[in-house]
Amino acid sequence: MPFNQELQGRIDMRGRRPKPTRLKVLTGNPGKRPLNADEPRPEPTIPECPAELGPVARKEWERLAGELASLKILTALDRAALAAYCNAYGLWAEAIEAIQKYGTMVKSPSGYPIQSPYVSIANRQAEIMMRIASEFGFTPASRSRISAPVEREPGLFDLFANGGEDQAEDT
Numbered sequence: 001m002p003f004n005q006e007l008q009g010r011i012d013m014r015g016r017r018p019k020p021t022r023l024k025v026l027t028g029n030p031g032k033r034p035l036n037a038d039e040p041r042p043e044p045t046i047p048e049c050p051a052e053l054g055p056v057a058r059k060e061w062e063r064l065a066g067e068l069a070s071l072k073i074l075t076a077l078d079r080a081a082l083a084a085y086c087n088a089y090g091l092w093a094e095a096i097e098a099i100q101k102y103g104t105m106v107k108s109p110s111g112y113p114i115q116s117p118y119v120s121i122a123n124r125q126a127e128i129m130m131r132i133a134s135e136f137g138f139t140p141a142s143r144s145r146i147s148a149p150v151e152r153e154p155g156l157f158d159l160f161a162n163g164g165e166d167q168a169e170d171t
Helices: 003-007 021-026 055-070 076-102 117-136 140-144 156-161 165-170
Strands: 105-107 113-115
Touching: 055 076, 076 117, 113 117, 117 140
Parallel strands: none
Antiparallel strands: 105 113
């Protein structure tokens, strides 16, 4: 069977993941490519915290949900991704606490020093957190690509550009 027929009917995306339209707008659409007008735009809301999260993860959920809601980034569809981040954070915090208590090296059953299993747990959870964090714009690098529009007072140039129409309405 030819290679192309084998892949037919299967969606195989290559290259970079597409940036959401909302982020493209906030960054000023640097590529100047047409924006996806048909992209779904769910209502910003704070989803309910999953009951499965532990106490440390729940605390992180409450902290981040408030921040993301104030930026109008969080929607009900983001619940699983945010829960995964918070769960990874909880496991990471637990592993870091164990590393601080027992150290990075422990004795194996045969008596030889080995790396603590908590080190690999902490590293893996940190990887997961960083991957999800870049999706939400938690990292300085991902935030630097976003500029939230700020409402400003009309300047002198704006008054002249409008032909003084704003002044005429005031009188």
